[in-house]
Amino acid sequence: MPATSHDVMPDIELYQPTDEANALDLASTLGRDGWIVGGGQDTYGWLKDRNKSPAAMIEIAQIDAWKGVKETADGIEIGAVTTLTDIANHPLVKSKFGLLATAASKVASPQIRNVGTLGGNLNQDARCWYYRRGLDCYRAGGNICYADSPEGLNREHAIFGASRCVAVSPSDTAPALVALDATMVVASASGERLIPAQDFFVGPDRDIVNMTVLNEGEILTAVRLPNEWANAEFYFEKVADRNVWDFALVNVAAAIKVSGGSITDARIVCGAVECTPRRLEAVENAIRGQQRSDELADQVAAMSTEGARPLNYNHFKVPLMENLVKRAIRG
Numbered sequence: 001m002p003a004t005s006h007d008v009m010p011d012i013e014l015y016q017p018t019d020e021a022n023a024l025d026l027a028s029t030l031g032r033d034g035w036i037v038g039g040g041q042d043t044y045g046w047l048k049d050r051n052k053s054p055a056a057m058i059e060i061a062q063i064d065a066w067k068g069v070k071e072t073a074d075g076i077e078i079g080a081v082t083t084l085t086d087i088a089n090h091p092l093v094k095s096k097f098g099l100l101a102t103a104a105s106k107v108a109s110p111q112i113r114n115v116g117t118l119g120g121n122l123n124q125d126a127r128c129w130y131y132r133r134g135l136d137c138y139r140a141g142g143n144i145c146y147a148d149s150p151e152g153l154n155r156e157h158a159i160f161g162a163s164r165c166v167a168v169s170p171s172d173t174a175p176a177l178v179a180l181d182a183t184m185v186v187a188s189a190s191g192e193r194l195i196p197a198q199d200f201f202v203g204p205d206r207d208i209v210n211m212t213v214l215n216e217g218e219i220l221t222a223v224r225l226p227n228e229w230a231n232a233e234f235y236f237e238k239v240a241d242r243n244v245w246d247f248a249l250v251n252v253a254a255a256i257k258v259s260g261g262s263i264t265d266a267r268i269v270c271g272a273v274e275c276t277p278r279r280l281e282a283v284e285n286a287i288r289g290q291q292r293s294d295e296l297a298d299q300v301a302a303m304s305t306e307g308a309r310p311l312n313y314n315h316f317k318v319p320l321m322e323n324l325v326k327r328a329i330r331g
Contacts, residue, residue: 012047013056020065020187020221026058028189028217034058036219038081038117041108042124051134061117066221069093075226077185080119080219084173085110087118097225099234099253103176106236106251109244119220122174122184122200123212126167126275127247128157138164138208147311154311156249159318161274163205166311168272172238174201175253175269175277180229185222186214197223201276211275229255229267235328239320248272250320254328256292263287268328270304270321280304280325287329297329 015034017023027034035054037043038061046052060066066079069090076092087093088105107113107121126132126139128147136142147154148166157166174197182197200212214220235254240246250272257265266287268280286300301322308318 010053012054014059015056016059016062018062018064020063023058023060023063024187024189024217024219027219030056030058031216036060036123038120039083039112039115040120041112041116042120045132046125049132049134051132060219066119072224075224075228075230077222077224078118080122080185080221080223081117084113084116084118084121087173088113096227096230097180097234099180099236099255100173100176100225102234102236103173103238103251103253106238107172112245118173118223121171122177122223123214123220124170126165126211127170128165128167129153131167139167139204141209150312152311153313155313156247156272157311157314158274159305159308159310159314159321160278161203161205161276162309163203163208165204165208165275167204167275169201169211169274169276170247171271171277172248172251175251175271176236177223177225178277178279179253179255179267179269180225181267183224183226184220185224186218187221188215188218192221194224198277198279203275232257233331235331237324237327239324250317250324252321252324252328253277256329256331258292261291263290263292268304268325270324273308273317273321282306283325283329292329292331294330297326300329301326 015026033055035057037057037059066081069078084104084107088101094101130146131139147157158168177197184195184200186193232255238248238251240248252270254268266284270278282303283300290296304325305318
C-alpha cells in the first residue's frame with residue numbers, strides 16, 4: 001500500500017479582484033476567513049510553516065487604485081500596494097520625504113523589496129520565532145510567553161511595553177511614517193476612515209492578537225504624508241546582524257526642522273524596541289528650541305531609554321538605542 005503524505009498545503013480559495021469595490025466586498029463577506037495578500041512575503045512564510053490555514057486569500061496586487069505615488073494639495077499619497085522598491089526609487093518620495101525612501105530601501109533584500117509592498121511591511125505579523133513555530137504562546141491564544149521565561153531566547157525582543165507578549169514591531173517603514181506624521185487610509189465596504197500613523201499600531205496591553213487597529217473586513221489602502229514635514233532634515237539608521245534580509249535589532253527615524261542652527265521641531269521614533277514604533281516625545285521636547293550640537297545629543301540620549309526593562313539577552317539594546325538617538329540628533 002503506498003504511503004500517504006499528510007504534509008500538504010490546505011485547500012485555500014483564491015480571489016484576485018482588480019477593482020477596489022470588489023476587494024472590499026470580498027473582505028466584508030469573508031471576514032476572518034479571508035486573508036489579505038499583497039506581495040505575499042509574510043503570508044507565504046506562514047503557509048510554508050503550516051501555522052496558518054485561512055479558508056480564502058484575497059490577492060490585492062492587481063488593484064491599480066491602490067498603487068503608485070501621487071501628489072496631493074497638502075502632500076503625497078502612496079498606495080498601500082506600491083512596492084518598496086518603487087517607493088525607495090520614486091523621485092517625489094526621495095526629494096520631499098527621503099526618510100521613507102531610505103527606510104524602504106533598508107527592508108530585507110532587493111528581491112523582497114521588488115515584490116513586498118508598503119502595506120505588507122506595515123501589517124506584517126510579529127516575528128517572534130516561538131509564535132511563528134506555532135507554539136501556544138499568549139499571542140497564539142495560550143497562557144505563556146516563551147521568550148519572556150528563564151530559558152527564553154529574547155535577544156531581538158522588546159525592552160519597552162511588555163504585557164504578556166514581548167514581540168517587537170518588525171517594520172522598518174513604520175517608524176519613518178510615524179516620524180513623518182503620516183495618515184493611514186483604511187477602507188471597508190461601509191466606508192473609509194483616516195488614522196494617524198502613531199495610532200495605527202497597537203501593543204499587547206490593548207490587543208494581544210493583532211498589531212494594528214484594522215478591524216475585520218478593513219484594508220489599508222493608502223498612506224498620506226503631509227507637506228508639514230516635507231524637506232525637513234531626515235535621519236534613518238537600522239542596525240541588524242546583516243545588511244540584507246535581517247530585521248532590525250534597533251532602528252531610528254528622525255525628522256528635524258532646523259533654523260539658524262536651532263531645532264524648531266522634531267519627531268524621533270525607534271523601532272524594534274517595543275511592539276509598536278516608539279515615539280520619543282520626551283527627547284523631542286528637550287531638544288526643541290536648542291542649538292543642534294554634539295553636546296545636546298549627549299545630554300538627552302539617556303532620556304530615550306528611561307523606563308526600559310531589558311530581558312535576559314537584550315540589555316545591549318539600551319546603549320544601542322541611545323547611540324542611535326545621538327546620531328539622529330547630530331545629523
